[in-house]
Amino acid sequence: MKTALITGATSGIGKATAELLANQGYRIIVCGRRKDVLEQVKKELSKLTETFSLNFDVRNLAEVENAISSLPENWKNIDVLINNAGNAHGLEPLSEGKTDDWDAMIDGNVKGLLYVSKMIIPGMKERKSGHIVNISSVAARQTYANGVVYCASKRAVDVISEGMRLELTEFGIKVTNIQPGAVETDFSKIRFKGDEERAKTVYAGYEPLKAEDIADAIAYCVNAPSHVTISDLTIYPSAQSEPRTIHRKV
Template identity: 70%
Template sequence: MKTAFITGATSGIGKAIAQNFAKQGFRLIICGRRKEVLENLKEELAVSTEVCSLAFDVRKKDEVFAAIESLPEEFKNIDILINNAGNAHGLDPIAEGNTDDWDAMMDGNVKGLLYVSQPIIKIMKSNKSGQIINISSVAARQTYANGVVYCASKKAVDVLSEGMRIELTEFGIKVCNVQPGAVATEFSEVRFKGDVEKAAKVYEGYDALQAEDIADLVSYIVNAPERVSIADVAIFPKAQAEPRTVFRK
């Protein structure tokens, strides 16, 4: 039984991946900041598989390291890491940007990914096997006005994914960078600081991707033949041509 470690598992893409993996019988380590939500998800998934939950904030390295160190012995041998936790805050030009928003994005999307990855990479290197999937964004492919810092943080994820692949291929570790386009999740609610009405307009007039679509893609990646290493994947809804261009009805 393979063990998968999933960050940002309490909602959206992370939750969908956890549910997908549970159906396949993976042993799961689900992580998030909202402890009550995490425990409810654990109860749901435990019907299908073994589950361990870790409540921590990826932006706080001491919490991250302590949480991973606290894993029960049977969960310590991690085969798959899904770096999904991340955020977008605000849609402002740099000149008017909120520096707290910048910190939240850089700390969560970049430093948080590194904090989680380092101890798990050590485990995988020791085992000479493993797979890391980093959830980036099509925003890394094309910078857009008023979202420059978010785009930069996701470009950094692309670079880290490439760097991990260069450093880890000799140890039998696969690394994949997944770039989703518009996915109808809580993402926009966070970006607009809880403004549900404003967030809903992001997905009006077209059929946006669903979290399950990304989970299906991730499932394919982890179940590909051992000889296959999928390096980079961009996935758009049919109506989206690039990050800034969506054709609405």
């Protein structure tokens, strides 16, 4: 039975992926910052498969190192790492942006991914097997005004994924970079500081992707035959033609 470690597993894409892989027979390590929610997710998943939880913030290197190092011996061999934790904060031009927002995005989307990966990769290299899935965004493909730092952080994920592939393929480790378009999760609510009405406008007038759609794509990639690597996968809702353009009915 393979073991998958998923960051940002308490909601959205991370939780949907944990549920799907659990149903497919994976053992699951769910990771998240909100301890109460994390334990509830663990309880739900435990009805489907063996489940372990790690409570840490990917932005904090010491927490990452302590949490992953604390895994019991029978949970240390990670077959699949899904770097899903990330965030967007604010939608202002650079001249009006808040540096705390910039730090949160760069620390979570870039440095957090690196911190977790650095802890898991040595074991995969030693075993000469593994699969790393990084969740980027279509924002990496086309920068948009008022989202410069977020776009930059996701472009970094693309570059890191490419670099991982160059460094790890010889060790039998697959690397997949997934770029979702508009997905209806808590993403926009977080970006707009809890303003639910403003967040709803992001998904108005068309059918956005669901977290389960991205989970399906992740499962397809990690379950591909051993000789197949899905290196990059871009997923749009049918109403979205490119990162900045969504065709709405109203």
